[in-house]
Amino acid sequence: MANVTFPSNMSFQNEIDSRAVLRKTLRNARKSLSNDAYCYAQQAIAKQLRSIVSQDKKCNIAVYLENDGEVNLDAFITHCWTSLPNITFSLPVLHPVNKGHLLFLRYAPYTRLVTNKYNINEPELACSEVIPTPNIDIFLMPLVGFDKKGHRLGMGGGYYDRTLAFTQRVEVKPTLIGIAHDIQEVDTLPVAYWDIPLDVIVTPTRILKF
Incomplete structure (x- = not known):
């Protein structure tokens, strides 16, 4: 992904605006989507993701819990819990020390x-449940907007971009998958220089690979 430079503070502010x-x-x-559209998206995304993940290879997947109209991953997670014991999950937690970053903790049916x-x-938060970020194979990430070049627009906090910056410096990289409704x-x-590009975007109707 090309870096973006800003020649002046005004240009930078215009970009932010x-x-x-x-x-x-x-x-x-x-958020204007109907309940039927949300339910359809949940089931369709679950089907799409089942076609991506390995049926027998051990895999740790970072997921998220739906908020603000994001695609709900519960159907996919429940399927894996009941049918794919090789899949383990983790959830993002706001880092208590490294502000603006995320920790990932094991997520199971019993997780409080x-x-x-x-x-x-x-x-x-429990230290024994922390999954080191480099040990995660796939990140399923919510997003606000996307384009066909794999660029992701998030909520504006920059948490994923900061946390995943290490992926630009390592040879063995996790797969970064954005989850979205088609209307997004x-x-x-x-694009800003700190944005981390996606490898795949999954919508209810498409799987876009970059």
């Missing part, structure tokens, strides 16, 4: 969840 406007528009579109400052459920696609996203 354009991303904020687009983010608001796409979030509103996502608490609510973080964004009103999102996450596992209760745009022709071109404004």
Whole structure:
């Protein structure tokens, strides 16, 4: 992905403003979907993901819990818990020390969840349950918008970009998969130098690979 340089503070601010406007528009579109559309997306995404993950190879997958109209992954997670014992899951937790970063903790049916400052459920912090980020094979990531070049627009906090910056420096990389409704696609996203590109985008109707 090409880096973006800003010749002045004004250009930088304009870029930030354009991303904020687009983010608001796409979030509103996502939240305007009907309940039927949400249910369809959950089941269709689960089917798409089942076609991607290995049926026998051990794999640790970072998932997320739905918030703000994101595609719900519960159907896929439940299927793996009941039918694919080779798959283990982890969930993001706001890092208690390294601000702006994420930790990933093991996620199982018995995991106790608490609510973080964004009103999102996450596992209760326990050092014994931490999965080192380099040990995760696949990251399933929510997004606000995407384009056909694999660029991702998130909620604006930069948590995933900071946490996954290491993927640009290592040879063995995890697979980064963005999960979205089809209506979240745009022709071109404004790209910043800190943005981490995706390897795959999965929607209810398509699997886009880059």
